[in-house]
Amino acid sequence: MDIGINVAHFAYSFAIALGFTNVIIIGQDSAFNESGKSHADVSNFTFRDEEKVQHEAVKLDVLAYGKMGFVQTNIEWDEFRKRLEVLFLSHPSVNFYNATEGGAFIDYTIEIPFKEVLxxxxxxxxxxxFPNTLSLNRQNKLLKKTLILLQEDYLELNTLSQKAKNILEILQNQKEPINEHALNIIFEFNELLDKASILQSFMYKPLFYHSRGFFNVSLYQDPQDALVKYIDFLKIFLEITSLSLESMENSINKYKNILKL
Incomplete structure (x- = not known):
């Protein structure tokens, strides 16, 4: 099952997997309102000033809900919307009702007020x-299990990040544009990336696949420029993993504080 790039995509995929033929979408604005705000404040979960981050992203104008004019969104939300549309288009037997009543227009959905669709x-x-409330002991067990998974992911990603830093330093000191030694280093690291479990997610995999694609194309079309393309890829990789590691570290510390570890 496609777990998606976030909770919303996973929820829709999960509903499809369970065999639901009617799926109601609500709260998917994917755009700023007239006062420049959108979504609930999720800073407690992302551990950053979410409103500031969303406004710093590249902004664009997109078709509004009901195709009534345009609304402003940012490049991240627009990508979110497009991936939703791909998911909805891929399941024509499912009715996706968009009851958000605002925000950006999402294609392949039926726009309808929430009360009416109910x-x-x-x-x-x-x-x-209703299920029984989890006991404190059960809650702690689940939190500890999540903490262990987070720590394992952090360790794997941190190892890859350190490896990438070492390779970047070697390649930047390379005097020749490309040679067999450099290619061996690159191909070995690519193999590590392909096998890394944390990079198999719907979020990481396409991102790094396309970034490496520029190197692969250059290797055959313009070998002299291939090294530069891979150095660019490593810089992108390190920037993204740095942000991920910082977020994961904050999450790990939060879990430890809750569990009093």
Missing amino acids: SLCKDKKQDYI
Whole structure:
């Protein structure tokens, strides 16, 4: 199952996997409102000034909900919207109802008010049994399990990052444009990246695949420039992993504080 690049994409993929034919979308603005704000404040989860970060990203104008004019979004939200559209287009048998009633227009959805879509989809009333609250002991076990997974991911990504730094230093000191020794170093590192479990996610894999693509094309079309292209890739890789490692480290510390470790 496609886990998506975030919780929203995963939720829709999960609903599809469970066999639901009606999926209601709500709160997917993917755009700024008239006062320049959007979404709930998620700074507590991202450990950064989220509003500042979103406004620093490249902005664009896109079609608004209901195709009524245009709204301003940023490049990250626009990519989020496009990937949603690919997911929805890929499942024509599922009705995706966009009940956000604002924000950016999302293609391959049926735009409808939330109250109206609930009336449309309601069935006979069912009794729901709410699950019991998790005991404190069970909560701690789950938190510890999550912490262990985070620490394992951090260790793997940090190892790759350190390796990339060493390779970058070697390649930047390379006097010849490209040679067999440099190629061996590059191909060995590429193999490590391909096998790294943390880089198999929907978020990392396409990003680094396309970045490395410039090197692969250059290697056959313009070998003299191939080294420069791979150095550029390593710089991108290090910048992204640095941000990821910082976020993961903050998360690890938060979990440790909660668990009093």
